[in-house]
Amino acid sequence: MEDAPLTRAAQAGDAAALGLLLERHRAGMRAVALSILGPGPDVDDVLQDAALTALRRIGGVRDPGAIGPWLRMIVRNGCRDVLRASQRVEPVAEPAPHAPVGDDPAAVLERHAMRDWVWAAVEELSPALRLPLVLRHFTEGVTGYDRIAQVCGVPVGTVRSRLNQARAKLAEALDATAATTHSDTRLRTEASWEEARHTLSAAEAGEFGKLLKECWSTDVTLMSGATRMGGAAILERVMNGDLAAGVRQRPINVAAGHSLTVWEMDILNPADNPAHCPPSVAWIMTLRGGRVAQLRLFHPARLRRTAVPPELREVWPHELV
Secondary structure, three states: OOHHHHHHHHHOOOHHHHHHHHHHOHHHHHHHHHHHHOOOHHHHHHHHHHHHHHHHHHHHOOOHHHHHHHHHHHHHHHHHHHHHHHOOOOOOOOOOOOOOOOOOHHHHHHHHHHHHHHHHHHOOOOHHHHHHHHHHHHOOOOOOHHHHHHHHOOOHHHHHHHHHHHHHHHHHHHHHHOOOOOOOHHHHHHHHHHHHHHHHHHHHOOOHHHHHHHHOOOOOEEEEOOEEEEOHHHHHHHHHHHHHOOOEEEEEEEEEOOOEEEEEEEEEOOOOOOOOOOOEEEEEEEEEOOEEEEEEEEOHHHOOHHHOOHHHHHOHHHHOO
């Protein structure tokens, strides 16, 4: 089959068609990665990430016949992320195909259906595999292997291994859930956005402790990697301490699953103390029965310690992860 009918089949939810497309263009995708990164394990990681990105976004492809350039563009963007993370000089990339402007209703429906299918498969993974996969592919600021390792409290090599296992299991889960009914991810995400805003508003009104008791698990745990730091009392103390110092948070990204949700926040420091907190934070929440059972607070800007003002290193709440 030509690329165009295979692409349309993949957009309709045919995982085998997407597999054929990826196999057909694998050599070209690998050539792009090698030309930018050179030989090494990063090449395989980028190709694996590209395959999952293609699965999530193929519903938005408007020119099915141009699937090859689209896949190579995904690889090229993945290589750029690797280069930025390693602070290497990025080579000049060839121009990417122009993205079409606007969406027709059919394309929107296809994209939403594919997203619901992916999330349904993600929920089939074990918690140990689900967490790194969601951080890698559904967040904005916790995608790097070293950052995921900090959140999970495991070595970087373990993160790579778990991601490889997660991708393999995800492929099996996608096949197993292809014919099932999937919940509406859009509605769940919108509800999570509203919950994030409500949580921050309640905290600013002095009711964070009340919200914890009413809406979160009674045995909620604050985690640092694999270490338990405390329960609701420490969460309330950290939040109220930041608010008293004039710190505010603003949601910028939400990844909402049934068992794992991530809120990414911009942090707004007071004008008289602009270095009080790092500029962003991710609330990584494990859910049980719809309530938060575990919370990990991760500050992406804390990862490279040489870039952190010395005075911040003495502020214990932000040393949690």
